Amino acid sequence: MAYEEISSRNTGQNILEIVRQALPGLRKSERKVANRVLEDPNRILNAALAEAAALSDVSEPTVIRFCVAIGCSGYQEFKLRLAHSLALGTTATHSVLSKNDSTAELVEKIFGYTMTSLDWARSHLDTQALGEAIALLSGARSIEFFGLGASGIVALDAQQKFPLFGVPCGAQADTHQQLMTASMMQAGDVAVIFSNTGHTIAMIEVAKVAKDGGAKVIAVSGSRSPLLDHCDVAILVETLDNTDIYTPTISRIAALVVVDILCSAVGLRRDAEHGQRFENMKQLLRNQRVNGPVKTS
Amino acid sequence: MAYEEISSRNTGQNILEIVRQALPGLRKSERKVANRVLEDPNRILNAALAEAAALSDVSEPTVIRFCVAIGCSGYQEFKLRLAHSLALGTTATHSVLSKNDSTAELVEKIFGYTMTSLDWARSHLDTQALGEAIALLSGARSIEFFGLGASGIVALDAQQKFPLFGVPCGAQADTHQQLMTASMMQAGDVAVIFSNTGHTIAMIEVAKVAKDGGAKVIAVSGSRSPLLDHCDVAILVETLDNTDIYTPTISRIAALVVVDILCSAVGLRRDAEHGQRFENMKQLLRNQRVNGPVKTS
DNA sequence: CTCCTTTTTGTAGTTAAAATACATTTTTCT
């Protein structure tokens, strides 16, 4: 049996998206099935072959032909892939926001799109580069985070987390201060530069200056770009491309997850050493609150 | 260690988690199946009943009894639920971070945990409250965002996005300025307060002051809390609870997605009016970059 | 400790679902 081939299934993209794209190339009856699937995927997910055929008003073999046409080995595999895609939420197809969308639809679309993109980012992340970054950060005497605009938010987030694990670090907001800080960096320091485009001139300057001073430079970028030429380690965080207005959020969120990974990894290495210090800090925060369940802000 | 607590919360969600919990109550042979599933869920996902039985070294009916024991109607339903869970990433079981984890394992665990939590947040979001918030924000003359610590990052993010759609807004970082800003608010203004705990005293004060001045107050909080008593609309963003070190990230990310939804919804309403202005802004940003593909930062 | 009861597990058979081979209908092009 071809179980080996089937297992590569996971690397595929969203099946509903595939169905939508294949739609024009399908035969008339197959298209009936496709439309049914796009219309109410959950219904199909819980239906057996016979029921799916009845719902689409075609014969059973047609449904199977449809499955084969979109690249599945059969109805069973199709259902498995459908289950995978539905877990991640509605597709990019459905994620085109419309003025007529209800609130519930917006929630579904944006969450779905976010999760699908995260799934994509996960499968495209360069583990090795990440490992190198972790090694650099773990050994750093101090860390500086740089970013502008949306990426500035990510930098701030990183700057807020890393001190918890005993790494002194900072993040500057404006470009002048960033350049000043970068020029003060030296061997043993690590600069982490966030730039989704990787084309922002100010960030490239920062990378050059920091590197000249002897510091190591890590770039977290959305695509292969000029910035990477001036960095020691490049972490590419690819997200689903989308030229739409609402896009930037997802690259930001993916970057935050990457920061989380970096931070956790570095934290794990330093855990034993700084665990107690962290507990003390947590206690201080608690005193800032009225009585109630204790959680982290 | 890290994500241990998830298990109790996650009941009914992730099938692998359910399997892990049911483990002690299972019969000896059923436990063999359970272990096989936990060990290599992807293998089982691509296996037929007969193969699953062979892999676990038990008979086919035993596998079915196992499925029934953990609450599925049969093997088919089990596989569907497994596909769903695997799509969201590795389970909470596997998400307990360990010092021995490879980088790839960390990536898998943290992405998986993030996605599972987003799935949870999505299904627990109060659509109606969200709708009310959108209505308030759409009609606002100006908006102020408030938050401290991790929630401060969320506030900044919101403050960065909303102007794109023509809503004047601000976000203050320190508590004194926050109170000052809040005290200047009046009817027609909207205050959005981010506080994961909802117990932070400074934020409750801000809510009171803003409301007294006649402004509408929207709270985005992780749980039912004192803060909500002083707000007009409460958006609860529930995430998988976890008192551990790494928790704040997920509540932050879930909150960012909610901000995205609010912003998109408000944007859609104002789109026709401000579409051109947005394009102009985008062009300005482009000039800040060296030549290369055009994207948003 | 041995025989009986209860629980657990496997064997064999049944049912149902999915895939295939083939026939019929529809379309298209000369």
Next chain:
DNA sequence: AGAAAAATGTATTTTAACTACAAAAAGGAG
């Protein structure tokens, strides 16, 4: 309009999932 090609449905085969029952193992009382 008629033949070739394509598309779709019918009938059959194959395969997988589920069920009934019997054997084996575990537990308990005499």
